[in-house]
Amino acid sequence: MNTELLLDHMTKQLRIPTIAKQYRSLAREAEERNLSYEEFLLALLEAEVQTREENQKQRRLMQASFPIQKTLNTYDFSLMPSLNRNRFITLAKGEFVEKKENIIFLGNSGTGKTHLAISLGIEMIQNGYKTKFITASALVEELLMAHEEHKIGALEKKWLKFDVIIIDELGYVPFTKMGAELLFQFFSSRYERASVIITTNLEFTEWTTVFGDEKMTAALLDRLTHRSHIHLLNGESYRFRQSMKQKEVGEG
Structure with a gap:
């Protein structure tokens, strides 16, 4: 199984859909901007957290x-x-x-x-x-x-x-x-x-x-x-x- 398939499988298993959607584009951006591994990882996690927070707000709004x-x-x-x-x-x-x-x-x-x-x-x-x-x-x-x-x-x-x-x-x-x-x-x-x-x-x-x-x-x-x-x-x-x-x- 190649790297991308493994990543897709693991992100699905860990239930981190935003990282699954964005890791490719963020990886290219990190390469172009010469970001460190830590900066790349931070960008991925920030995207996931932001999406989750927005989803929670939408759920609370519907529940209201x-x-x-x-x-x-x-x-x-x-x-x-x-x-x-x-x-x-x-x-x-x-x-x-x-x-x-x-x-x-x-x-x-x-x-x-x-x-x-x-x-x-x-x-x-x-x-x-x-x-x-x-x-x-x-x-x-x-x-x-x-x-x-x-x-x-x-x-x-x-x-x-x-x-x-x-x-x-x-x-x-x-x-x-x-x-x-x-x-x-x-x-x-x-x-x-x-x-x-x-x-x-x-x-x-x-x-x-x-x-x-x-x-x-x-x-x-x-x-x-x-x-x-x-x-x-x-x-x-x-x-x-x-x-x-x-x-x-x-x-x-």
Whole structure:
């Protein structure tokens, strides 16, 4: 068996497909540039590591289940003066995840809460964190099903594997008493153990309309806001102002 066939066989056996694809071209480049064996080996390993890291990011991105991909660069902060762009650039570095802190976006419909939540979620994936997106109603439905099947503990363990969970649209749909209690338990299980990002159209004083019980709501807010970055998005719809701005540019 010649050298190339042996290399192909061994790279396949060792599961290093990028090296298998690139060793020939990198070998020619190393020869042309008179690189040392160590430099050639480093170039091969760097290519393999880079590909693996990119593949992992893509897997985490698919696992996150974002309904759409958004970035901080595509959010027009000039339309929402109450927000500090630099604060979001700092949050995007992921220190809040390391500190097990939460982020809460409160604001009217169309103010860009979900856009910002997804943007930070994608940044966390780029930083190597496992992230998951789910609406509050879908999460409660999943919790209720797990409760009926006596699998709530297993479900909570599954969710704790994620460093960040984005819970979208809390407050858009009221929950049953059991659903509210299970969601309270879910948040409590993550308290100071992992981060959540929440988007809601409700002021904190209105959360009892979702959770029903005032004492439970107060206890939940105490946990969620204890270690949280809270962003208020008020004023008219961000989407409306953005479309008007684009229209003005088009007419100009």
